[in-house]
Amino acid sequence: MRVLHLSPAIPWPANSGGRICVWNQLRIDARFAEVGLLTFAESSPDQATVEALQEYCSEAEIVRRPRALDGVVGGARSLLTSTAMNLAKYRWPVFSDALKGFLDRWSPDLIVAHHLHMGHYLPEVRGTATILREHNVDSDLMARYSETLANPAMAGFAVRQSDQIRSTEARLCPRVTRCLMITSDDEGKILEMVPEARTAVLPAGIDPADYREIPPPLDVPPLVVAVGSLNFRPTGEGILYFAEDVWPRLRRSFPGARFRVIGECPDALRRRLMAVAGVEVTGRVDAVRPQLEGAHVFVVPVRAGSGMRIRILEAMAHQVPLVSTTIGAEGIDVTHERHLLLADTTEDLARAVTRVIKEPVLAQTFRREGRRLVERTYSIAALAPVTERIYRRAIAEATEAQSVR
Helix, strand or coil, X not given: CEEEEEECCCCCCCCCHHHHHHHHHHHHHCCCCEEEEEEEECCCCCHHHHHHHHHHCCEEEEEECCHHHHHHHHHHHHHXXXXXXXXXXXXXXXXXXXXXXXXXXXXXXXXXXXXXXXXXXXXXXXXXXXXXXXXXXXXXXXXXXXXXXXXXXXXXXXXXXHHHHHHHHHHHHHHCCEEEECCHHHHHHHHHHCCCCCEEECCCCECHHHCCCCCXXXXXXXXXXXXXXXXXXXXXXXXXXXHHHHHHHHHXXXXXXXEEEEECCCHHHHHHHHCCCCEEEEECCCCCHHHHCCCCEEEECCCCCCCCCHHHHHHHHHCCCEEECCCCCCCCCCCECCCEEECCCHHHHHHHHHHHHHCHHHHHHXXXXXXXXXXXXXXXXXXXXXXXXXXXXXXXXXXXXHHHC
């Protein structure tokens, strides 16, 4: 079996949720198939990236996409085509040409497009099974995000973007062999919107062997951590909310406590975060694990989102106790007070973090049960046979449909 993946960015280094998801999917697929990759990139990859791709991909091709033109190109195409701006900026004829060439020389049995960003290339394909791998329901993600915005103009723009994305989802989903969703919640949303869509659910996964245990912290002022790319608005907004609204309450209870924010962060957001006493911002780091050393609690204060937060799987694999909003933990089969604590209000979040810090038995339960959940349900080894069945079914259906024509 040959499987070609279309990605909006080179998935290595796997330093964001989206890249981790794509990277680990390549690793899963390489267990039972020959893997190809066609991806956008802002610049040519370094040798380490090339070698990483070669480990799992028998063939990979990179199409340059100048990010500096995103605003101009995306805005113009959005106005001309009524396509959402964040989708329109990925529409490049050079990628269509590269895809045609890849198909001619490699003849894949299945094409997997990651996100709607890349899904619009799938209708160009004839005679090959296609899967739209939806990491989120993007229209729902944007609609939820609009509800968190205080600025009416920005909220209105987000609503318009949500409507445009929904139109794209409704148009594209029936045209692919399978819509492959991250969660059953997302599957339900797509089927409500597009009843004729053919769907399946495959959660994101990680390799637990990549994540060594982080020992319980010493009896020192607490360290609370959050991880994510703050360029992604729901992540940045959620962490800012925690820093400005929840964190001061915790500092009153734990003088000297630190809140460490790990991940790429826009300058304006960094300044606001650093203005809060006890907050540290690392920016992008080569390795997350050293930044988690000594952490008492890993927080996921997301208030808008869809899909699943792969950082939760990573925290559980590292055995760092978790506190998350309900939205933050969506799509992961966790149980409150067994794997983590769920909390949604400012008061409840502060109370939950306090509990984990003060109750070592509870924290140890989260460490043990979280790691066990990842190994049994969300590991690459567990997901590989599920993935192969979904792929083979899609290929069979596409072959049958082709023979009927």
